[in-house]
Amino acid sequence: MLDSTLRQRPLALLAALVLAQVLLLAFQIKRDHDVRLIRYWTAAAVMPFERSGTWGFSKTGGVWSEYIGLRGTRAENLRLRTELDQLRIRNRELEGQAGEAERLRLLLNFHEAHQETPMLAAQVIGASADPASHTLFLNRGDRDHVRRNQPVITPDGIVGKIVEVFPATSQVLLINDKDSGAGALLADTRTHGVVKGSGDPDPRLDYVVNDEPVHQGEMILTSGEDRIFPKDLLIGTVSMASQGNPFQTIHVRPAARLDRLEDVLILLTLQELKKTNESADAASAESGAPGIVQKEAPASAAAAKPASAKPAAASSANQTPAAAPTNSQN
Amino acid sequence: MSYMLNPGAQSESNIEVHKYYGGTVLVAAFSALVLQAFLNKYGRWSELVDLPLLVTIYFGVSRRNPVTGMFLGGAIGILQDALSHDNPIGLYGIAKTIVGYLASTVGARIDTQHPVSRLALIFLFFHLHQIIFAVTQRVLLNHPEPFFTVRLLVNSLATAAFGVALFALLDRLRRSS
Numbered sequence: 001m002l003d004s005t006l007r008q009r010p011l012a013l014l015a016a017l018v019l020a021q022v023l024l025l026a027f028q029i030k031r032d033h034d035v036r037l038i039r040y041w042t043a044a045a046v047m048p049f050e051r052s053g054t055w056g057f058s059k060t061g062g063v064w065s066e067y068i069g070l071r072g073t074r075a076e077n078l079r080l081r082t083e084l085d086q087l088r089i090r091n092r093e094l095e096g097q098a099g100e101a102e103r104l105r106l107l108l109n110f111h112e113a114h115q116e117t118p119m120l121a122a123q124v125i126g127a128s129a130d131p132a133s134h135t136l137f138l139n140r141g142d143r144d145h146v147r148r149n150q151p152v153i154t155p156d157g158i159v160g161k162i163v164e165v166f167p168a169t170s171q172v173l174l175i176n177d178k179d180s181g182a183g184a185l186l187a188d189t190r191t192h193g194v195v196k197g198s199g200d201p202d203p204r205l206d207y208v209v210n211d212e213p214v215h216q217g218e219m220i221l222t223s224g225e226d227r228i229f230p231k232d233l234l235i236g237t238v239s240m241a242s243q244g245n246p247f248q249t250i251h252v253r254p255a256a257r258l259d260r261l262e263d264v265l266i267l268l269t270l271q272e273l274k275k276t277n278e279s280a281d282a283a284s285a286e287s288g289a290p291g292i293v294q295k296e297a298p299a300s301a302a303a304a305k306p307a308s309a310k311p312a313a314a315s316s317a318n319q320t321p322a323a324a325p326t327n328s329q330n
Numbered sequence: 331m332s333y334m335l336n337p338g339a340q341s342e343s344n345i346e347v348h349k350y351y352g353g354t355v356l357v358a359a360f361s362a363l364v365l366q367a368f369l370n371k372y373g374r375w376s377e378l379v380d381l382p383l384l385v386t387i388y389f390g391v392s393r394r395n396p397v398t399g400m401f402l403g404g405a406i407g408i409l410q411d412a413l414s415h416d417n418p419i420g421l422y423g424i425a426k427t428i429v430g431y432l433a434s435t436v437g438a439r440i441d442t443q444h445p446v447s448r449l450a451l452i453f454l455f456f457h458l459h460q461i462i463f464a465v466t467q468r469v470l471l472n473h474p475e476p477f478f479t480v481r482l483l484v485n486s487l488a489t490a491a492f493g494v495a496l497f498a499l500l501d502r503l504r505r506s507s
Contacts (some may be wrong), residue, residue, distance in 0.1 A: 010396035014431045017404055021420035021427065025470050028418035037470060 103263045110155040110265065118268040120144060122152075124261050125169065134177035134197065134258070136160070140266060141168040149228050151267045157234040157255025158182065158222060159264055170266075174258050175235065176203045183225035184235055188218055195220065195235050195252055201259070202239060205250040212248070214241040220252055230267065348392045349505045358500065359385050359406050367413050378488040380456065381496075382406045386426050387455050388497050390433025391442040392504075399437075403430020418471070425462040429455050445494045452493040456486040 026038035107121055122144075126137035140146050142165050152159040152172045160180060164171035173180050177197040184195040184205060193208045205220060218238045224231030239253040362381040369376035386406050390399035407426030411417045433455060442448055460482055467475035476482070 014400050017400055017427050018424050021423045025418050025420040029470055
């Protein structure tokens with residue numbers, strides 16, 4: 001037994017000694033890619049375990065995540081769907097609020113640009129039940145000092161006029177209603193006419209003789225002769241013009257989007273709108289509100305009618321015959 | 331002669347373990363290394379004889395202790411590697427460690443006093459040393475070191491012949507029992 005132990009011990013010692021020298025050599029020898037043999041061997045010895053460990057870990061993690069971890073997925077999915085629906089509703093609310101804020105900002109900018117003109121902001125709360133009648137209901141009424149025939153506008157252009165006043169609400173007759181009419185003039189030639197509703201979505205400009213040159217896209221402004229709308233408010237643009245008998249047939253595309261009105265301004269005066277200062281002018285320009293057409297814009301028009309600078313109320317005193325039928329319709 | 335041809339016939343306990351004067355082993359090993367390095371300066375004929383291998387074999391078979399035999403062989407081999415210009419340390423060390431161990435083991439089982447047995451032992455250990463050296467070179471260094479050539483045969487014969495004479499000389503350094 002002892003003899004056997006003594007025989008085996010030198011053998012183990014020999015193995016250890018040889019192994020030590022092999023390791024010593026491995027520290028010195030460099031093989032491919034200038035890598036020391038000891039590194040090469042160590043990597044070769046360790047990497048299979050590392051690889052198998054990584055494989056096992058990933059498989060275990062995969063089992064955990066794909067099976068065990070999915071136990072609560074259905075409930076989580078339902079919860080997330082509910083949350084998504086709520087967020088969609090919330091998003092729509094916020095989009096609505098953002099749109100409202102934008103509209104109100106435009107109104108505010110317009111109001112600040114014309115601080116000397118008394119006006120009242122109102123919200124559209126309803127429309128007519130008759131499809132042929134183009135009217136709206138506003139949330140302002142007699143309590144807010146709203147009166148009949150007061151003009152209703154937006155920063156984009158005119159909308160219509162107040163036709164009925166109730167204690168807390170009022171009714172607006174839109175400019176495209178067949179019973180509506182507004183004194184108008186073509187911006188380039190200062191040719192007067194009357195914008196009247198036709199029952200169609202777009203109103204028409206009447207009483208323009210065939211000799212007058214009218215081109216598509218030309219702006220149509222209020223003339224102030226109807227004693228309702230102040231002078232030089234934008235009504236719309238010419239969408240189509242053709243010869244008629246005895247007057248031209250001119251279709252008008254309203255500047256205000258009459259089919260999707262939400263917030264409007266009620267002008268409490270017939271006074272011509274004037275901008276208060278330069279900053280307000282800048283604010284108006286920023287708001288993109290072309291509702292008030294600057295007289296300086298068409299130089300030819302200004303030259304043709306220099307009296308346009310006077311207040312609309314004053315000009316309305318000298319009514320043209322064209323204004324008469326307008327008012328009679330009102 | 332008969333015991334050399336039939337090693338099992340003689341008990342291991344009957345084989346004498348030779349002892350030497352203090353420092354003899356160290357001085358002999360050191361001298362072999364120095365002399366080998368010195369002779370290698372003067373031409374290839376010096377490669378005919380491997381003095382460190384002869385010292386390893388001699389003290390292995392004489393002292394008959396595998397542990398001291400392998401340590402002595404390992405030390406001589408490592409020093410030989412250290413004295414070479416491009417060998418990594420351990421190349422000769424491994425070969426001489428194993429030779430030292432086997433020489434001690436063989437020396438503990440058979441009597442190696444006879445010149446013929448010494449000649450045979452040196453010849454065999456020379457080639458065993460070369461095989462281990464070649465295997466190490468091939469495996470670790472990826473060098474195609476030959477296992478056997480005519481030159482190696484000549485070297486082994488020359489080393490064996492010189493070794494018989496050297497062993498007789500070294501026998502004189504034994505301490506009388």
